[in-house]
Amino acid sequence: MKQLIYVFILMLTVSFVAQAEKNGSKTKTACFKSSMHCASCEKTVFELLQFEKGVKEVKTDLPSNTIKVVFDERKNSQEAIAKIIEKKGYKAEVIAEEEYKKMVK
Amino acid sequence: MLWQLSAVGQQITGSVFTMENNERVNLPGVNIYWENTTTGTFSGANGEFSIPRNSQSATLVFSFVGFKKAVVPVNGQASFDVQLVADLELEEVKVVRKDPGRRTSLHDPILTESINGAELLKAACCNLAESFETNPSVDVSYNDAVSGAKQIRLLGLEGIYSQLQTDNISNFRGLATNFGLTYIPGPWMESIQVSKGAASVINGYESITGQINVAFKKPDSKEKLHLNLYADADGKLEFNGNTNLRLIKDKLTTGVFIHAEQLSDEVDHNHDGFLDMPMNNQIHLLNLWKFNNQKGLMLHGGLRYLGDDRTGGQPESHRGSDMGQRYRISLNNKMFEAIFKAGFVWADGHTALALLSNYTAHDQSSLYGLRSYSGYENRLYTNLILTRDLDAEAKHVLNGGFSYFYDRFDETLNALEDTRAESVPGIFMEYTFKPDERLTLLAGLRADHHNRFGSFVTPRIHFRYQPAEWLTFRLSAGKGYRTANVLTENQHLLANYRTLAFDETMQEEAWNYGLSIVQHHRLFEKDLHFTLEYFRTDFLQQLVVNKEADPLRIYLQPLQGESFANTFQAELRYPLVKNLDLTLAYRINDVQQTINGQLKDKPYSGRYKGLATVNYTTNMKRWMFDYTLQLNGGGRLPVVPGTAMPAEFPSYTLMNLQVTRFFRHWNIYAGSENLTGFMQDNPVLGASQPFSPGFDATNVWGPVMGRRIYAGLRFTLN
Numbered sequence: 124m125k126q127l128i129y130v131f132i133l134m135l136t137v138s139f140v141a142q143a144e145k146n147g148s149k150t151k152t153a154c155f156k157s158s159m160h161c162a163s164c165e166k167t168v169f170e171l172l173q174f175e176k177g178v179k180e181v182k183t184d185l186p187s188n189t190i191k192v193v194f195d196e197r198k199n200s201q202e203a204i205a206k207i208i209e210k211k212g213y214k215a216e217v218i219a220e221e222e223y224k225k226m227v228k
Numbered sequence: 229m230l231w232q233l234s235a236v237g238q239q240i241t242g243s244v245f246t247m248e249n250n251e252r253v254n255l256p257g258v259n260i261y262w263e264n265t266t267t268g269t270f271s272g273a274n275g276e277f278s279i280p281r282n283s284q285s286a287t288l289v290f291s292f293v294g295f296k297k298a299v300v301p302v303n304g305q306a307s308f309d310v311q312l313v314a315d316l317e318l319e320e321v322k323v324v325r326k327d328p329g330r331r332t333s334l335h336d337p338i339l340t341e342s343i344n345g346a347e348l349l350k351a352a353c354c355n356l357a358e359s360f361e362t363n364p365s366v367d368v369s370y371n372d373a374v375s376g377a378k379q380i381r382l383l384g385l386e387g388i389y390s391q392l393q394t395d396n397i398s399n400f401r402g403l404a405t406n407f408g409l410t411y412i413p414g415p416w417m418e419s420i421q422v423s424k425g426a427a428s429v430i431n432g433y434e435s436i437t438g439q440i441n442v443a444f445k446k447p448d449s450k451e452k453l454h455l456n457l458y459a460d461a462d463g464k465l466e467f468n469g470n471t472n473l474r475l476i477k478d479k480l481t482t483g484v485f486i487h488a489e490q491l492s493d494e495v496d497h498n499h500d501g502f503l504d505m506p507m508n509n510q511i512h513l514l515n516l517w518k519f520n521n522q523k524g525l526m527l528h529g530g531l532r533y534l535g536d537d538r539t540g541g542q543p544e545s546h547r548g549s550d551m552g553q554r555y556r557i558s559l560n561n562k563m564f565e566a567i568f569k570a571g572f573v574w575a576d577g578h579t580a581l582a583l584l585s586n587y588t589a590h591d592q593s594s595l596y597g598l599r600s601y602s603g604y605e606n607r608l609y610t611n612l613i614l615t616r617d618l619d620a621e622a623k624h625v626l627n628g629g630f631s632y633f634y635d636r637f638d639e640t641l642n643a644l645e646d647t648r649a650e651s652v653p654g655i656f657m658e659y660t661f662k663p664d665e666r667l668t669l670l671a672g673l674r675a676d677h678h679n680r681f682g683s684f685v686t687p688r689i690h691f692r693y694q695p696a697e698w699l700t701f702r703l704s705a706g707k708g709y710r711t712a713n714v715l716t717e718n719q720h721l722l723a724n725y726r727t728l729a730f731d732e733t734m735q736e737e738a739w740n741y742g743l744s745i746v747q748h749h750r751l752f753e754k755d756l757h758f759t760l761e762y763f764r765t766d767f768l769q770q771l772v773v774n775k776e777a778d779p780l781r782i783y784l785q786p787l788q789g790e791s792f793a794n795t796f797q798a799e800l801r802y803p804l805v806k807n808l809d810l811t812l813a814y815r816i817n818d819v820q821q822t823i824n825g826q827l828k829d830k831p832y833s834g835r836y837k838g839l840a841t842v843n844y845t846t847n848m849k850r851w852m853f854d855y856t857l858q859l860n861g862g863g864r865l866p867v868v869p870g871t872a873m874p875a876e877f878p879s880y881t882l883m884n885l886q887v888t889r890f891f892r893h894w895n896i897y898a899g900s901e902n903l904t905g906f907m908q909d910n911p912v913l914g915a916s917q918p919f920s921p922g923f924d925a926t927n928v929w930g931p932v933m934g935r936r937i938y939a940g941l942r943f944t945l946n
Contacts, residue, residue, distance in 0.1 A: 128461050131939045132898045135887060139851060160243055163254045163274045173848055174892040180847045 154223035297577030357409035364813030373911035384817035391435035425742035426706025429672035436708035447483035458940035463493035506540030530567035555918035789822030836861035905935035
């Protein structure tokens with residue numbers, strides 16, 4: 124039992140270190156205009172993307188109704204991410220990062 | 229195209245929400261209909277709704293069990309949001325929101341801390357006792373060095389002075405006092421509410437230092453299946469599972485809960501010839517039912533069974549040198565509980581009736597060396613509560629009702645038999661005055677008649693004032709009583725050579741006063757929470773465990789003189805950097821009791837406690853790291869006449885660490901409790917001669933278990 128648990132902890136550590144090392148990858152930022160109603164929609168959007176490949180950061184902003192997603196270009200694409208959000212019934216209209224910065228105060 | 233636009237114009241849209249702790253929480257499943265018609269709809273998963281205009285009515289009604297009905301005249305507007313205000317607390321309404329883990333309510337007139345699912349993930353959390361490890365208000369310690377039973381302290385006093393409830397019904401008391409906390413599996417819990425100081429009179433005359441309510445997962449919650457496996461390096465295995473079934477849509481639902489645990493290895497890390505933890509086998513089953521006709525009537529039912537066998541003391545291979553025989557501890561517990569609750573909210577939304585009841589049978593047989601103890605307990609609890617708003621805005625609310633409590637014990641200690649029964653009818657009334665959001669006054673009074681202790685009155689008062697958004701003051705004062713089941717609650721003292729000298733059952737009586745200030749600030753665009761609190765408990769009558777009069781006897785006797793507890797606590801919560809939450813807390817305990825005619829520090833009571841918890845969660849919440857540091861101040865130990873035992877125990881530090889990795893449907897975790905492996909010296913005194921004077925496994929002030937390494941996985945299907 125003891126050995127099993129130690130092996131388990133070792134695996135957990137290794138996978139964390141492995142993940143941390145990959146952080147030097149190509150990141151891209153996608154910004155969307157959306158149609159969220161409330162804090163709970165924000166949570167839904169976050170959970171939609173939480174375990175998607177390559178996604179590193181999700182920032183939702185209700186007042187401006189925008190979503191910012193930072194992801195690894197080699198693992199995911201702007202189109203695929205938009206599709207996931209739209210599939211749940213929210214709008215995901217691509218906007219430029221400059222425009223996003225203007226909208227989110 | 230034009231037609232489509234006008235059709236959209238015919239729809240009334242918006243969302244329904246409620247305010248909790250100044251946060252907007254959307255309400256799904258709210259019944260929305262045009263007044264005096266049968267046309268209606270329900271709000272969606274995020275509280276959103278859309279309903280076509282109606283020619284017969286221009287008034288929309290929003291109704292939801294547990295909330296006040298809202299009646300909204302619709303004129304020209306096509307879109308609006310509706311806020312519902314919470315009504316009778318029949319049960320917590322499950323809402324979806326971001327999880328800060330632990331929160332202190334700003335609106336509750338009683339200082340209440342809510343611990344929810346997010347916080348419960350931060351510890352291995354096999355059971356209720358362990359879920360308090362990251363909590364500054366509740367201390368957890370071992371009862372003795374042999375049974376594995378844990379007890380809590382709230383406001384510096386033992387767990388018996390706070391009331392433990394499950395789904396708002398007083399539970400795990402009497403025979404279950406010793407193991408109650410370890411009998412509530414963590415994965416079954418949805419949340420825990422810890423309220424400090426005198427509680428509402430609605431729940432009874434007990435709860436002197438506070439109330440701990442465990443809310444189990446609801447049969448109609450969105451979680452379909454949850455599985456948990458846990459193992460530690462000492463060979464302990466646990467399984468938890470629960471599932472929900474919808475039998476008739478939203479009307480009839482049932483939840484099935486399973487818990488099983490086993491430790492079949494003999495663990496003796498300190499090589500004192502006594503097992504650090506008893507070996508055990510436990511099975512625990514719970515089945516909850518819920519019926520909601522969505523028109524104001526709600527019924528809850530439940531059945532629970534628990535079987536737990538523990539064997540501890542000296543291991544198989546070991547023999548005491550004095551009798552040539554093994555000192556063995558065996559504890560067998562069987563519990564059965566039936567639960568029934570009903571709630572009805574009148575159509576006007578201003579009156580509600582609730583019935584809470586349970587029946588429990590508990591059978592225990594135990595052996596502490598040559599001493600045998602067995603107990604059989606039958607308990608019935610019923611409480612009928614009527615809530616009525618006295619005006620349309622609910623500025624004046626009255627709660628009143630009746631309760632009846634019956635508790636019968638049949639106990640046998642060696643050849644000594646004792647049978648007793650408590651029968652207590654009671655009546656109560658509570659008035660809430662809430663002129664606006666900033667002020668609440670809660671005044672309650674109850675009268676009970678006890679078949680042995682006669683009639684007694686319990687007054688309690690709470691006051692909350694929020695002069696500004698960031699500042700909340702609370703004051704409370706109240707009386708509490710409890711029956712000290714002398715032997716039942718102190719049976720762990722049997723793991724001792726000394727004989728127990730006790731009188732019959734007595735009633736304990738105390739006043740509790742409290743003052744608290746909660747502050748919320750924005751500092752560098754982040755929320756800072758700062759809480760200061762002071763509580764005092766003054767005993768008029770108390771059962772005193774006196775280990776200091778006679779080297780061969782432990783007296784359990786009524787208090788003669790003063791006994792009190794003062795606690796002062798400061799707590800700070802702040803996200804230090806992005807994704808890193810920090811909690812710092814410090815508490816001073818001044819707990820004194822008159823023993824042998826002298827007012828002294830109460831034995832085993834630590835003089836202070838410091839706590840630091842750090843939680844780091846990565847950006848996408850895929851990884852979570854939790855670290856807890858506890859500083860426990862030293863305190864006084866009982867001085868046994870004629871021995872040269874230390875009169876003080878030292879201060880000590882404990883650390884816990886856990887790492888959790890989340891995946892879409894499951895997560896895995898690993899960690900260590902008591903990372904530095906700190907253990908009390910000689911938890912079992914005279915371990916080599918357990919049948920001779922000097923043997924004592926109850927002189928426990930610190931951890932009796934060393935470092936525990938564990939790992940587990942959880943699977944959730946929503």
